[in-house]
Amino acid sequence: MRDLQALVRRAPGPLRSLAGGVSTWTHVERLDAVRERLADRYGYDVTTLRGTTTVGDEETESISSAYVVVAPPDRWRIVERGHVEACDGDRIWSGTATLVTESPADQASIREAGVIGICLYPGPLVSGLLFDTPEAGEIQGRDCWVAGGTVRLTGEAELSAALAVSGGRHVREFVGVEHRFWFDTETGIVLRHEGFIDGERCSCIELVDVVVDRPVSPSEFGAPPGAVRRSTHELLRDHLADLGVDPDLVDLDDPDQVRRALRGAL
Secondary structure, eight states, X not given: OHHHHHHHHHTTTTOOOEEEEEEEEXXXXXXXXXXXXXXXXXXXXXXXXXXXXXXXSSOOEEEEEEEEEEETTTEEEEEETTEEEEEOSSEEEEEOSSEEEEEEGGGOOGGGSHHHHHHHOOTHHHHHEEEOOOEEEEETTEEEEEEEEEEOOXXXXXXXXXXXXXXXXXXXXXXXXXXXXXXXXXXXXXXXEEEEETTEEEEEEEEEEEEESOOOOGGGGSOOTTOEEEEHHHHHHHHHHHTTOOGGGSOTTOHHHHHHHHHHHX
16 A cells, blocks of 8 residues: 555656546536535535536536647646647647647646646645555556545645545546546556446546657647747736726736736726
């Protein structure tokens, strides 16, 4: 067990690059049930913080997929439903194939890049979950450790980590009251996760068609070819002007000034 914990804490370990798909499935009604169960159990009003999930009046499942290529720790590309996010280590671009916002890379991290971020950096899971004895397995042609887990709360740190897994910022990714993980034995990354409530599966996330440590061209991490690039400053100046605020009177690098200007215009 300690070996598994150490492996997960070190993730992504020796990983040099990863390319493939990320597939995510969520049962909408059970997701809401998970929020309510965790709120009742731990006194944490998850539903209020995140709101109720609504996919459609008659839809009960939410399915999404994305293409990802990553070279830890600071280069990545994620393509999902027409949205593109790429970072070459110095700059980050976010938008579509034809228009992207450009900003310094220090304003973003692959750890915060949705599903792939938490799969590559699952370290907080160790303090947030109590794992069962892991079993050796295989998935996507890679050796893995398969382990169940339940939320444990023994202190403030564990509460924060547990909520990040089951009811906080990542509720759409690693959602469940009970969990089952497939950890890559070489890198510690999450290859697959399933969440459950009362024995029924409520979520699944899986890395598919995974290719590890292949050479990756630097162009993979650049802005889409031919896309119009606009800086965050340009967009902010336009937004302030649309609100009737003279952007020349605001220090756009001062968050407090920007917030005051926006509040004053609304």
